[in-house]
Amino acid sequence: METRLNRLTKTDWKDLKDIILFGYGRYGSRVLPYLQKDFNIVAIVDNDVQKQGKIVDGISIVNLKEAQELLHNYKVIVAVQAFFYAEICKQLEEMGLREYDDFIIWSQFFPEWYYKYQKKICVEKTDIVITSFCSLNCESCSAFIPYIKEKKHEKLKDLENSIRLFFERVDRVQDMNLYGGEPFLHPQLCGIIELLGKYRHKIGYLGIITNGTIIPDSQVLHMLKKYHIGVSISDYSASIDYKGKLDRLCKILNENEISTVRTVNMIWFDLGFPRKKMRYGREEAKTHMTSCNTACHDLIDGKIYYCIADRAAQLGGLIPYSKKSYVDLNTIDKDSLESRKEILELCAGNIEGGYLDFCQLCGGFGYDNKDEILAAKQINKNVKDNEDL
Ligand code: SF4
Ligand code: SF4
Structure with missing residues (x-):
């Protein structure tokens, strides 16, 4: 197979020192500290008028027009999710800049530049699955939780093995989350956090993704704070009646100075499976995967899976195992x-x-x-699981 680390072919990428960061949303703000370690950030460009004019760590956020001259003098790293990149590409190309010569998306730059010029293995995002138990039962769950018959909490010793194998081979990961299922249900969550704490210096943003139905106890709160772990709350109150509990959780996290992001009014792409299966032919499937371009990879059982949905379907016993879905870190x-x-x-x-x-x-x-749908439509409500709401 040909390499995909082949975009930075111009020699002037090698001695890169000064750059422009394009994008200062949730994603760009996580990327900035990484870039600051190795580069001088000349300016930040953002299309959002609310952000323009602000100063971050002494760096001005400017609009495209103000940055016009700078953009022609420095390399531009675009820190947005792949979904929004096409629009920014268009804007930059209209100004006469060329992708890969003058600008590049962070998700390509990060692994390729550090591999080529610093001999490091840097991964943009890898999440760790710790449980398939959940307090909700979402019909279109991308981890297919309602359809998995044999649910389990991952064992501490298995997680320890996976985490060790990963960090022996990966120099840096920019974004890593614990998730499930509902990770706050795992009885050994403090132990899992402690395992990751050993490698905290190799992890940029470390977080936990929750549906907000469980209030963590004081020990867990202590560990979240100790290791600077952020909490991303998926607020499904548009579909489920639990706003009071979500407010309480946010208040407790805030009181404990734990960084929290609460995402409301979420819209999902319905994957369809297993209720309605797509039938893409082989050639179509290639284009389909390219359009999907998932950035969410999973670490579990000593393997990194490319796609979370594929991993969940395989390990949940819903489709056959496929060796091409993962890299086995033992090998x-x-x-x-x-x-x-x-x-x-x-x-x-x-x-x-x-x-x-x-x-x-x-x-x-x-x-x-x-097929865009309102997030978290519930099926077959399991009263036992949900009585706590
Ligand atoms: S909250 Fe819903 S989407 Fe999230 S893991 Fe549980 S069942 Fe799946
Ligand atoms: S990579 Fe393929 S299997 Fe995974 S979510 Fe995208 S289309 Fe589905």
């Missing part, structure tokens, strides 16, 4: 850069044949999925 030589590069290729979507088997059945997260 990666931790002392060989070339061997470790396999991790970067997987995360870049360099999959044998150009698609995952599951892409043929799955609606995906890309622009070709027109």
Whole structure:
């Protein structure tokens, strides 16, 4: 298979020192500290008028017009999710800039530049699945929780093994979340956080993704604070009646000085599976996977899976196992850069044949999925699970 770390071909990328960051949303604000470690940030550009004129760490946020001259003098790193990149590409190209010569999306820059010029393995995002138990039962759950028969909490010793294997082979991960299911249900959550704490210096943003139905106890709150772990709350109160509990959770997190992001009015792409399976042909599946372009990879059982939905369907026993879905970290030589590069290729979507088997059945997260739905519609409410709401 050809490499996907092949965009930075111009030699002037090598001695990069000064750059412009394009995008200062939730994503860009997580990327900035990384860039500041190694580069001088000349300016931040953002299309949002609310952000323009602000100063972040001494760096001005400016609009496109104000940055026009600078943009022609410095390389531009675009820190937005792939979904929004096409629009920014268009804006920059209209100004005469060329993708990969003058600007590049962070998700390509981060693994490729550090591999080529610093001999490091840097992964944009890998999450850790810790449980398949959940307090909700969402019909269109992308982890297919309602359809998994044998639910389980991941064992501490298995997680320890996966985490060790990962950090022996990966130099930095920019974004890492614990999730499930509902991670606050895991009885050994403090132990899991302690395991990650050992590697905290290698992790940029470390977070936990919750549906907000569980209030963590004081020990968990202490651990979240100790290791600077952020909490991302998916607020499903538009579909489920639990706003009071969400407010209480936010208040407690705030009192404990734990960084919290609460996302409301969420719209999901309905993957369809397993209720209604797509039937993409082989060639179509390649384009379909490219349009999906998922950035969410999972660490579990000593393996990194390219796609969370594919992993959940396989490990949940809903589809057959497929070896091309993951890299087994046990087979990666931790002392060989070339061997470790396999991790970067997987995360870049360099999959044998150009698609995952599951892409043929799955609606995906890309622009070709027109099935947008209100998040968290519940099915077969399990009174026992939900009585706590
Ligand atoms: S809250 Fe809903 S979407 Fe999230 S893991 Fe549970 S069932 Fe799935
Ligand atoms: S289309 Fe493919 S890559 Fe995208 S979510 Fe579905 S299985 Fe994963």
